[in-house]
Amino acid sequence: MKIAVTGKGGVGKTTLSGTLARLFAAEGRHVLAVDADPDANLASAVGIPENVYQNITPLAKMKDLAKERTGANGEPGSLFILNPKVDDLPERFCVEHQGVKLLTMGTVDKGGGGCVCSEHTLLKRLMQSLLIRQDDVMILDMEAGVEHLGRGTAEFVDALIIVVEPGRRSIQTARQIRRLAQDISIQNVFLVASKVREQADAEFIARSLPEFPLLGVISYHAPLVEADVEGRAPFDSGGGFLDEIRAIKNNLLLEIAKT
Numbered sequence: 001m002k003i004a005v006t007g008k009g010g011v012g013k014t015t016l017s018g019t020l021a022r023l024f025a026a027e028g029r030h031v032l033a034v035d036a037d038p039d040a041n042l043a044s045a046v047g048i049p050e051n052v053y054q055n056i057t058p059l060a061k062m063k064d065l066a067k068e069r070t071g072a073n074g075e076p077g078s079l080f081i082l083n084p085k086v087d088d089l090p091e092r093f094c095v096e097h098q099g100v101k102l103l104t105m106g107t108v109d110k111g112g113g114g115c116v117c118s119e120h121t122l123l124k125r126l127m128q129s130l131l132i133r134q135d136d137v138m139i140l141d142m143e144a145g146v147e148h149l150g151r152g153t154a155e156f157v158d159a160l161i162i163v164v165e166p167g168r169r170s171i172q173t174a175r176q177i178r179r180l181a182q183d184i185s186i187q188n189v190f191l192v193a194s195k196v197r198e199q200a201d202a203e204f205i206a207r208s209l210p211e212f213p214l215l216g217v218i219s220y221h222a223p224l225v226e227a228d229v230e231g232r233a234p235f236d237s238g239g240g241f242l243d244e245i246r247a248i249k250n251n252l253l254l255e256i257a258k259t
């Protein structure tokens with residue numbers, strides 16, 4: 001199953017993506033987490049040590065190696081495999097931590113120096129052509145906002161999760177995302193309410209966006225901010241936060257099973 005996580009900047013997309021990835025991996029599933037945000041920080045949300053993730057080279061900058069190991073060359077019809085062999089390489093476009101393989105896409109190459117496919121074309125092909133079994137999971141942490149949806153990079157997902165925090169701007173972004181998702185015919189669009197401090201926050205979000213099934217609520221957890229400062233994965237904070245994300249994961253699986 002292919003899942004994309006989107007929403008306004010700073011709402012908690014990466015926190016959710018990284019934690020879902022760890023939870024799915026803890027169930028024994030193959031998990032590929034893809035950081036499609038040019039300001040990449042999914043690695044730390046997965047819990048990958050800084051000295052490891054600093055050495056990851058974005059896929060967009062390692063096309064030859066990526067082609068050899070994944071089949072990916074950005075051309076129509078090229079295939080990607082979920083678990084590329086990467087451990088024997090000094091240079092890395094993919095690392096593995098606690099059962100999660102992480103790939104970073106990198107930024108758009110604007111130099112024009114022989115680049116045949118932009119990051120977004122490559123990403124679109126990845127979504128389209130990834131060889132994936134039903135029990136395997138690919139989680140795409142998208143850049144903030146709506147631009148990527150205009151390019152159709154999430155066109156081939158089984159579920160699009162919009163993360164919303166209490167606030168009108170975040171809700172406005174969710175509405176724009178819904179319109180664009182309809183344009184590219186994404187059927188399963190779900191909502192997660194994030195940074196919720198009280199019941200009224202969750203009610204405000206559900207009332208403002210009644211057309212989306214609400215997968216669950218993530219409370220505002222001050223320890224997550226501390227974990228971010230200290231470079232610890234949200235997953236490793238445990239406690240009530242993890243119970244909330246586990247419930248979201250289970251609801252997501254139920255919703256996808258209905259389709």
Ligand SMILES: Nc1ncnc2c1ncn2[C@@H]1O[C@H](COP(=O)(O)OP(=O)(O)OP(=O)(O)O)[C@@H](O)[C@H]1O
Nearest residue numbers: 009010011012013014015144195219220221224228
């Ligand atoms: N439920 C929460 N409670 C408290 N803090 C949170 C929560 N979720 C995320 N945060 C904090 O908010 C900040 C932004 O979170 P995160 O990076 O997950 O958001 P994002 O939507 O991916 O951001 P960006 O758009 O910049 O990629 C981080 O410091 C994170 O620790």
